[in-house]
Amino acid sequence: xxxxxxxxxKPWVTAQARVDDLQDGVAFPLPGAKLALxxxxxxxxxxxxxxxxxxxxxxxxxxxxxxxxLRLLWLNTAMLVLSSAALQWAKVAVGRAExxxxxxxxxxxxxxxxxxxxxxxxxxxxAGQIVAWWQLDSMxxxxxxxxxxxxxxxxxxxxxxxxxxxxxxxxxxxxxxxxADLSRLRLSIxxxxxxxxxxxxxxxxLFVLLFSGNDNLATxxxxxxxx
Amino acid sequence: xxxxxxxAVDFVPPAEVKEMxxxxxxxxxxxxxxxxxxxxxxxxxxFTAIAIGLVGLVLSWVMRLQLGFPDTFSFIDPSxxxxxxxxxxxxxxxxxxxxxxxxxxxxYLIPLMVGARDMVFPYVNMLSYWIYLLAVLVLVASTFxxxxxxxxxxxxxxxxxxxxxxxGQEWGIILMLSSLALFIVGFxxxxxxxxxTVLQARTRGMTLMRMPLSIWxxxxxxxxxxxxxxxxxxxxxxxxxxRIIGTSFFMPSIVEFGEQLQYEGGSPILFQHLxxxxxxxxxxIVALPAFGIVSDMISCHARKxxxxxxxxxxxxxxxxxxxxxVWAHHMYVSGMNPYFGFFxxxxxxxxxxxxxxxxxxxxxxxxxxxxxxTLPMLFSLAFIVxxxxxxxTGLFLGNAVVDVPLSxxxxxxxxxxxxxxxxxxxxxxxxxxxxxxxxxxxxxxxxMGKIHFWISFLGAYAIYxxxxxxxxxxxxxxxxxxxxxxxxxxxxxxxxxxxxVVALIVGAAQIxxxxxxxxxxxxxxxxxxxxxxxxxxxxQTSQMPPGHGNFGKELPVVxxxxxxxxxxxxxxxxxxxxxxxxxxxxYDQEAPGAQGAGA
Numbered sequence: 001x002x003x004x005x006x007x008x009x010k011p012w013v014t015a016q017a018r019v020d021d022l023q024d025g026v027a028f029p030l031p032g033a034k035l036a037l038x039x040x041x042x043x044x045x046x047x048x049x050x051x052x053x054x055x056x057x058x059x060x061x062x063x064x065x066x067x068x069x070l071r072l073l074w075l076n077t078a079m080l081v082l083s084s085a086a087l088q089w090a091k092v093a094v095g096r097a098e099x100x101x102x103x104x105x106x107x108x109x110x111x112x113x114x115x116x117x118x119x120x121x122x123x124x125x126x127a128g129q130i131v132a133w134w135q136l137d138s139m140x141x142x143x144x145x146x147x148x149x150x151x152x153x154x155x156x157x158x159x160x161x162x163x164x165x166x167x168x169x170x171x172x173x174x175x176x177x178x179x180a181d182l183s184r185l186r187l188s189i190x191x192x193x194x195x196x197x198x199x200x201x202x203x204x205x206l207f208v209l210l211f212s213g214n215d216n217l218a219t220x221x222x223x224x225x226x227x
Numbered sequence: 228x229x230x231x232x233x234x235a236v237d238f239v240p241p242a243e244v245k246e247m248x249x250x251x252x253x254x255x256x257x258x259x260x261x262x263x264x265x266x267x268x269x270x271x272x273x274f275t276a277i278a279i280g281l282v283g284l285v286l287s288w289v290m291r292l293q294l295g296f297p298d299t300f301s302f303i304d305p306s307x308x309x310x311x312x313x314x315x316x317x318x319x320x321x322x323x324x325x326x327x328x329x330x331x332x333x334x335y336l337i338p339l340m341v342g343a344r345d346m347v348f349p350y351v352n353m354l355s356y357w358i359y360l361l362a363v364l365v366l367v368a369s370t371f372x373x374x375x376x377x378x379x380x381x382x383x384x385x386x387x388x389x390x391x392x393x394x395g396q397e398w399g400i401i402l403m404l405s406s407l408a409l410f411i412v413g414f415x416x417x418x419x420x421x422x423x424t425v426l427q428a429r430t431r432g433m434t435l436m437r438m439p440l441s442i443w444x445x446x447x448x449x450x451x452x453x454x455x456x457x458x459x460x461x462x463x464x465x466x467x468x469x470r471i472i473g474t475s476f477f478m479p480s481i482v483e484f485g486e487q488l489q490y491e492g493g494s495p496i497l498f499q500h501l502x503x504x505x506x507x508x509x510x511x512i513v514a515l516p517a518f519g520i521v522s523d524m525i526s527c528h529a530r531k532x533x534x535x536x537x538x539x540x541x542x543x544x545x546x547x548x549x550x551x552x553v554w555a556h557h558m559y560v561s562g563m564n565p566y567f568g569f570f571x572x573x574x575x576x577x578x579x580x581x582x583x584x585x586x587x588x589x590x591x592x593x594x595x596x597x598x599x600x601t602l603p604m605l606f607s608l609a610f611i612v613x614x615x616x617x618x619x620t621g622l623f624l625g626n627a628v629v630d631v632p633l634s635x636x637x638x639x640x641x642x643x644x645x646x647x648x649x650x651x652x653x654x655x656x657x658x659x660x661x662x663x664x665x666x667x668x669x670x671x672x673x674x675m676g677k678i679h680f681w682i683s684f685l686g687a688y689a690i691y692x693x694x695x696x697x698x699x700x701x702x703x704x705x706x707x708x709x710x711x712x713x714x715x716x717x718x719x720x721x722x723x724x725x726x727x728v729v730a731l732i733v734g735a736a737q738i739x740x741x742x743x744x745x746x747x748x749x750x751x752x753x754x755x756x757x758x759x760x761x762x763x764x765x766x767q768t769s770q771m772p773p774g775h776g777n778f779g780k781e782l783p784v785v786x787x788x789x790x791x792x793x794x795x796x797x798x799x800x801x802x803x804x805x806x807x808x809x810x811x812x813x814y815d816q817e818a819p820g821a822q823g824a825g826a
Binding site: 006007008009010011012017020021022023024025026027028030032033035036039040042043044046047050051054057058061063144145146147150151153154158 | 341342347348415419420422423426427428429430431432433434435436437453454456457458460461464465468472473474475476489490491492493494497500501504532536537540541544786787788790
């Protein structure tokens, strides 16, 4: 649907009425849940974008003390990538299971494995984040008034909360897998996959800009002429 | 007219309408308490919002008593006063207006006006209300904690919001911020419903550009809210952390009562940016539904199609987009770079263009219309006048150079009460007088309504016009009392007393309105079907008030936009949106097709 094309319609014109009478009242060829998820993700994008801007704004000041980069975060990132990949695998498999009835049994096995792996890696990511928080907390120069450290807890905490919410949805999908009908299961897995990929993308941006040393963000700020 | 195609009525598409799965309540509790029916949720939202709004109204009375008659009331001390202004502002802007327009009117009107059986995610919709209620309860609870509610002002600026000396520093601010975070979570759930229902669950034939402007207004406001509330959410969480675990997001290195605090290096300005990145769109979150609803009121009660429908939609979209690039005009005195101020002054003044388009279009809709001075029409007219008044003072304040001397004076208070207090509330009244028959099946009493209208309308001007003058005198806002300050003439005190008396009278007039709501529900005249002879779908339901599932066995099919009033040649002065073209009665029955369906 082209939103802007719709905005130029003249609903009072009879010729337009002939077109409009055929409209089935659906703006996007998507299930409502998928559209809702996308809109929700737009709001979440704003949330994390504002946090990154706030972080950059604070970093511009002279008294900025970077937080020590944690090596563990590389491992956590890998966990999240694997989790996302596993879910993608489950998504492809459930699509095949629906379209190829003969391969259904085998594909459903793949779905099962993919979902399980996604959950395991996802939980591993969360556990890894908790360990990272604990590592930072036990360091000698831990100081909660240091904005870099406070931002680290705030932003990773909010990201982890979103991940936790995703795991709840994942749990419901996995638990209902045996009894759900295939198209419903496919929708659930697709929704989870989109959400997982989104959280992965957010995490990669956060990791690259903020939590792998501040050099990348510093460069970005320099390019913008802010720092 | 070239756009009329003879014979267009020949083609009537088959009435196939996709049905949605509907949740059917099985008990009294799931029908009326934990209801998933958008209409019940709407009424729950509205009752809660109005109840907390009454608290806000009473708070304003107490504040006015103090301002009008200082040294008279021993039960108001400066701390109380700050708590009252804070709670009054927060309650009115967020818990009353936002909740009422989107949670109340949004829930009631969206499914009915677009021809859906319910919202697309009824369960999430129900959760939205209960989280909103929880947010309100947390807000109310802050009155009962040690130290009372926060008195930081509705903008909650740090560092003062969390420092000793500000009332409610112990618990009040924590509960306030938690309540806001809850509100945002609840709203997001509702907001997703409103947007997806408008986009995906309209009935057959209801294109986006056939929707009534009420729905456009609510839709755009919801989009704004979904994108703006995250800023407040981030700000609230960060300040909570500053307050509870001692981070320094917003807190600079600071001395409190002679004692150096452990905070260091935070940026109070950052909070201001986050707050106003939410706070300015918030103005339009309240205003856009009001714009939409008032367009429908004027069109229906002047029996004329809305002038410039497309332009009205474009203006809503444009205002929505522009509202995200003007936030720093609330911060001209925060010491920002003058170029920055110049940019925001320019964007602010640009908003006047789409807004003026809307005002002109309302007036041109009224021009030579068949104006019925019903209560919804009276309140709509009052809205236009008030909104123009408040908007024009906005042009003053939008200019950085004019704003600097007027900043933090009563002029600002008068400005924003006119433009986003009184004006949207008039639309709320217009909407309630208009849709009350649909919701209850009875008409509101006209005499009581007229009393309510005239006192509220004239009273609002008696309150806020003098307040502009006080602002010019330099009388500051947020001050507990002026004391013996030589720079203010005695007339300022007299004027303050006058404003207080009028405010009490206007407040009392709202009791007439509340009484009318109850009395008419029990004793009011039974409403006929479609008493205002409106075209939109909510009046074309099989029962009135609409039952479970909104429409009867079949969903309506839409054949035209919502503004076919006084169509030339048509016998009735309105054509409902769902009336098939071959059933439209013309004066000249011999050539039914010649007039076109939607001319």
